[in-house]
Amino acid sequence: MARDNMIVSLDIGSTKVTVIVGDVEQDRQLQVVGFGSVESSGIRKGNVIDIENTVRAIESAIEKAEQMSGRDIDGGYVGITGHSVSSINNRGVVAVSGFDEEITPEDVERVLQAARVIALPHDRKIIHVIPRQFLVDGNENILDPVGMIGSRLEVETHIVTIVNASLQNIVKCCQRAGFQPQELVLNSYASGEAVLYPAEKELGVVVVDIGGGTTDIAIFDQGALWYTAVLPIGGDYITSDLAVGLRTPLTQAEVIKKEHGGTLPALTSDSEFVDVPSVGGRDTFRVSKKMIAAIIEPRVQEIIGLVKNKLDSSGYPGLLPGGIVLTGGTALTQGIAELAVELLQKPVRVGYPEEIGGLADVVHAPECATGVGLLLYAAKSRRLQEENEDSLSMKVMFSRVKQWFQDFF
Ligand SMILES: Nc1ncnc2c1ncn2[C@@H]1O[C@H](COP(=O)(O)OP(=O)(O)OP(=O)(O)O)[C@@H](O)[C@H]1O
Ligand SMILES: [Mg+2]
DSSP states (O other): OOGGGEEEEEEEOSSEEEEEEEEEOTTOOEEEEEEEEEEOOSEETTEESOHHHHHHHHHHHHHHHHHHHTOOOOEEEEEEOSTTEEEEEEEEEEEOOSTTOBOOHHHHHHHHHHHTOOOOOTTEEEEEEEEEEEEETTEEEESOOTTOBOSEEEEEEEEEEEEHHHHHHHHHHHHHTTOEEEEEEEHHHHHHHHHOOHHHHHHOEEEEEEOSSOEEEEEEETTEEEEEEEESOOHHHHHHHHHHHHTOOHHHHHHHHHHHOBSOGGGSOSSOEEEEEOTTSSOEEEEEHHHHHHHHHHHHHHHHHHHHHHHHTTOOOSOOTTOEEEESGGGGSBTHHHHHHHHHOSOEEEOOOOSOEESGGGGOSGGGHHHHHHHHHHHHHHHHHHHOSSOHHHHHHHHHHHHHHGGGO
């Protein structure tokens, strides 16, 4: 197979670093051909806190993925998250240039450039300028205005920015591990690509990727990204609550959480018990599953409550009929969907990566949503560039980002 078909994603998470290798086949379905995931502690809440540790984790994840796929990996798509990421919606307006008032790709490019002009603190960089919709002479909901007649072209965009130093630290870790970032993509955008159905994205839906150190939120509407936010909280808080509450080491708390954790004490048995090793490992004591659930529940409530606050303040005007899709490792917490239904008063499901072939079962887990989504994003970007040479407005959101991305180096 030609090397050109290969795409690679790198998700540098707070708990693990994952590399996934994909092939875009002739029929365009994405095939997963390699996977490597290793635990890491070099990232906290999405930011690099230990370069050496992060570089080593990236190197070993690459090595595993190379072994499984039989390919050499030297770069690919990298996920970005953390409190240094922020986003705003902005509008650009231009007059259509041609005397016949037919909108050209150049008009689209100009209006996107106009939308990019925002008062940006000098320490921030733009990573995405995503068109939500175009307007021609005030007519809304236009996806591709090229070829249409009009005198005034507007675009509504979602702009994602990141603190330059955080971005440079991520890029530095990648490069030191021999991995050249081709493009940086917001984690929640990627996770949405992996776990949302196109119909949900059309209707209005929220993806909430609850990882170890961060909770990444994205609202999709009419097929496009409408709003994004990152909360510096995740499943690691639940683990430390359990460690403190049960007086057990963090490693044991993590095992107990994954094997016996539930969020709904009311539905959890108080006649089932779990052996919990004490700090220092000398004694073991018995704790009911109900008590474990009683420790987990308030923290999950807090996370979902913070998600609700973000959604309430997002300014999104719709009702989100597509509901909420929870993903990321913490979405595996038993009872979390039920609790979220109660708190958010919306349909909730747990999202697993879909629309992939090959070794799909290896990555069929909520914690792989970002990694798989990055691959799907890369495949889509490639497809749009190959197929839609005329449809600049569709492909521009991918290709322009690439061009702007060159500025980072
Ligand atoms: N079965 C499970 N039940 C409860 N929690 C789980 C389960 N499996 C994994 N987790 C939790 O999911 C979290 C890791 O999720 P994930 O791999 O998505 O995070 P990450 O991508 O490394 O971090 P982040 O996205 O925050 O940077 C950990 O807190 C882990 O304890
Ligand atoms: Mg993650």
